[in-house]
Amino acid sequence: MAELHIALEVNGEQREADVEPRTLLVSMLREDLELTGTHVGCDTSQCGACTVLVDGHAVKSCTMLAVQAEHTAVTTIEGLGQPGSLHPLQQAFWDKHGLQCGFCTPGMIMAAADLMAHNPEPTDTEIRHAIAGNICRCTGYHNIVAAVREAASVMREGAAAPATNA
Amino acid sequence: MIPAAFDYTRATSVEEALGILASDEGAKLIAGGQSLLPLMKLRLAQPARLVDIGRLPELRGVSKLDDGRLSVGALTTYAELMDSPAVHLAVIRDVVPAIADVQVRNRGTIGGAVAHADPAADLPAALLALDAELVIQSSSGTRSVKADGFFQGPFATGLAHDEILAAVILPAPRGDAGSAYASIQQRASGYPIAGVAAVVFVGAGGLVEGAGIGVTGVSDHPYRAHEVEDALVGTTGTADAVAAAAALVVGDREVSADIHAGREYRAAMAVVHARRAIEAALARAR
Incomplete structure (x- = not known):
């Protein structure tokens, strides 16, 4: 399946990735953008370990396609605070x-x-x-x-x- | 879990989405994806193409029609519905928080819930009780149908492959109306074992002049319990009258059974929650 090139804002930075249509947002965050703070727990939309903000709203990133996040602003745990200046x-x-x-x-x-x-x-x-x-x-x-x-x-x-x- | 591979098209207009549906048997619409994606990850659904209608502005928003009714665009999320004038309908205030959780309500859409037609989805019960109308678009035009009769089986509706559910029309709030939703949830999933929505119109002397009863989780599709409505109308909604009407909520329908609730228990819970929903609706109308 051909990959799609998508751009989005992650934790205030413009990021790009090549993803298959079936790539889940959480997979792109963890594997392509190496933001492993977002966890995969149940992988069935129940446990909420994968929760991130998309355009300010909490969503389960295991139940959203990466392509659906194109041109949105995503905030992960890494975007909230830093060591030494915690949120x-x-x-x-x-x-x-x-x-x-x-x-x-x-x-x-x-x-x-x-x-x-x-x-x-x-x-x-x-x-x-x-x-x-x-x-x-x-x-x-x-x-x-x-x-x-x-x-x-x-x-x-x-x-x-x-x-x-x- | 990773869905089976598929082609992806983000539609830029309803017309484009309708065109793809008409020409591609394997195409399936996706909006919030909160029901479809879990099924695809389990590979219970393997559409060859997803047509993403999630960004079509013409399917967004809640607006008041000239006759006072509310047109709820199919892409309205549960969270947006709770931020809209639809909350003047008490049953909407009851039912939406009962659905899934914050994250799912932020993504899941009203149109998606209706078109997906899970036999235990909460929302259809409220739409049936409210006598909501569904606006359906296809390349040959627009048609409206009642929610009553739209749900035909598990994940089966009156929507044809080449049609898009565009909006849900909710009635205007009425001073003589009361409504409520009562359900018993399966604790882990949050899905109702039995859920009943009730709308009543109460006139002078406490006479029940009209009623709408929607039921979900009980049978293989959400249904409107006309028998309960008929039994309630013309009474003054006494405890006995409500109990007698609620007892008719299952009738001769085939009741679902699973590991969480057998037929007898589920049917009993349907009666209990029919009574609770009707009593709460009456209290709000009085």
């Missing part, structure tokens, strides 16, 4: 022990990022609904919810009092 969600997952094995963490964080974008002050119930499409099999959801709650609080403070010496 508040990454920092909060660390501080609140929101992970043990870490396999589900990138997907959890990207799903939470979608929630934060339209609900800066989520209740615990809203947080639980927001991550209903993400399965954790070791940490347990309690600390994950606590981490998202903490991150929301930090992000609200950040929005209310922007750093003056930035």
